[in-house]
Amino acid sequence: MENGVRAQASRARQQAILQAALSLFLNNGFGATTLEQILERSGASVGSFYHHFQGKVEVAAALYLEILDSYQSAFLRELRRHREARAGIEGTVRQHLRWTGHNQELAAYLTHCREPEVAAASEARAQNLNRAFFGQTGAWLAEHLRQGLLRRLSPHLYHALWIGPADEFTRLWLLGSRPRDVKQLARAEDVLASAAWNNLRAPSPRRVRP
Amino acid sequence: MENGVRAQASRARQQAILQAALSLFLNNGFGATTLEQILERSGASVGSFYHHFQGKVEVAAALYLEILDSYQSAFLRELRRHREARAGIEGTVRQHLRWTGHNQELAAYLTHCREPEVAAASEARAQNLNRAFFGQTGAWLAEHLRQGLLRRLSPHLYHALWIGPADEFTRLWLLGSRPRDVKQLARAEDVLASAAWNNLRAPSPRRVRP
Amino acid sequence: MENGVRAQASRARQQAILQAALSLFLNNGFGATTLEQILERSGASVGSFYHHFQGKVEVAAALYLEILDSYQSAFLRELRRHREARAGIEGTVRQHLRWTGHNQELAAYLTHCREPEVAAASEARAQNLNRAFFGQTGAWLAEHLRQGLLRRLSPHLYHALWIGPADEFTRLWLLGSRPRDVKQLARAEDVLASAAWNNLRAPSPRRVRP
Amino acid sequence: MENGVRAQASRARQQAILQAALSLFLNNGFGATTLEQILERSGASVGSFYHHFQGKVEVAAALYLEILDSYQSAFLRELRRHREARAGIEGTVRQHLRWTGHNQELAAYLTHCREPEVAAASEARAQNLNRAFFGQTGAWLAEHLRQGLLRRLSPHLYHALWIGPADEFTRLWLLGSRPRDVKQLARAEDVLASAAWNNLRAPSPRRVRP
DNA sequence: AATGAATGAGCCTTCATTCAT
């Protein structure tokens, strides 16, 4: 039982380090963040830090992967709640906006902290996550495609038309000066959701005939 | 005449430094690029470098501003070639894709090299550029809005629906493995251009069921 | 009985640590060997290590003393087997070569691992061993000296002429690339043994021209 | 001309660093010597140090090679002064003892500072030196061998019998407590020189016949 | 305009060791 207590304390320390690193990376960037700052803010000692992590980049990589996984899981959870094509596509766009509003720091990290050093350290594992993610969304779409409800497009174009507008919007919103107004996201939901649907749905037969 | 020759040589050196820095920043990131690497690749000496630039960040900032200006100028040149709303909006989307294809390194720099240190050094001047840019596009749009041809939306949403899909698409394309296939951009032009137009144009009365 | 079993396990652990340390010190040097490496190779935990030893240097010192003692004991055992001067001197030279062949790692440690840190920790005890050793060899030689069979020389010179050639030979042999050929040692025995004897014996009256 | 002055100052700094490092390595060992100590004693700054050397090991390696070259050059110079086999062999043994007396620190470095880290860094270049050195001594010996004045032995044995005793002697002498008595070396010259000659010369025909 | 030696603050990291459990 004592072990349990220790393991828990150990995990708490890890979380404290990750948390401290996250906000520092966001404010100062990865390169400008010093280990000393991370230690100071997390209350860890040098040795303790290196007992839990291999180094600074590993922390950044771990952070990126954790956040990416969290975003993708939420996205897929939302997608699976829907049977209908339109509901799924619009729902995930709304979900994207809501997740960004609730996890501003995480979203900012996902978007901005992509320095080559860190990217290299997380690349392999990130690709695994992405492969799984696109596999799942692809499977969900497959049926609706078969029914002719959606346009046939290359995967990149699909992604661009689906999430592109919302992603661009949240990107700009995150760049804006703080404190950010979460209501702006809510107000944009309808427009961005229906834009995604209109971008992806198969052209209605009515439009063809004059 | 001697002065002219010398000034020219001097400018060549500056360009060599900028060029060397650009590719290094792109491959290794700003933080991981050392002055020594820049000097080696450009053939400049320490003293020569500091004769031409104030320091490393100034080079990165100058690079960013130069590229941003180049992109925006090309965008505006294209926009001004068109009188009609649809032609302008679709034309600039195509222009975005073509510019990216022709200036892959510059486009990558614009998208990825946004470290806080550099951002801070270029922010003030970048905002000037952006203000001018959005002023110009806004002026172009104003007339079409007045005529009721376009939806009325907040600026951020406007941008997201206009360039969002194309930007997302080029972002993914730039992340792809090299050598990149420029034809993919050409093939996407039609879809992304008409998506932008459909996203922005005022809803046609025809579509409403009587 | 439990105590006996435990004590035995404990000693096994100690031996495992010494063994692991020995090969690491030989391959990487004392300074470049980390405790972590020793622990990994021996299967001990940090705490366990410090239960058995005071620290890293103590391990190195213990190792040195143990090996030195082993070498000297074997040397003396051989020496005492002989009554005659020549047999003793030649026998120990051969013994030196054989011991080196059978204990290559130990011999290498004795020759090369003499870093000041470790030397300081083992110095006092090493001098005790050496004093005893030289006392014994001196006692053995004394009688033959008295009989005029050996030259009268300073102790250092004595040692240099006796073991010098063989020691130099094994030193070079140990530096050679592995796997080392033990037969080279065997083939050198005759030459080195008789060289030692010729170097040390009193000049024969025969050689002098009448 | 100004360049000449600067280059000279630069070389002076390098020498100061090498000198400082040498005595520190000798007293404390390579591992226990810190860069800070080297800087303090040589008056160089961190940056200056790294401007001239790649790192601590490179200094140690450079030192080793410089000293080895110096020793071998002196050895060969002495050897070439002699035509006769006996004079050459005895002369170089005496030279070995004299060089050790005049360059105690260098000799100690050559003998003791052989940590794997440093050895690895100097190995390739050291082998070049050794190859050249043994090539030269071999060439010198060749003629005398042809004339039947010397025994036929493997190179290692040759070296062991020639320099072994003197080397062992100086090794012990260097280990002795300071200040060392140089006269001890002088007094050993005769014995060690003639021992080398007796070890190497072809057996006199007289000895075979009773 | 150019050179390159010199600077030194500050970085990430290593590692032997301690100690509560």
Next chain:
DNA sequence: GATGAATGAAGGCTCATTCAT
């Protein structure tokens, strides 16, 4: 006897920048 998380002093080294020439 054993465990391993925590410690923190100390280390080697990087690198942008300065400056005398």
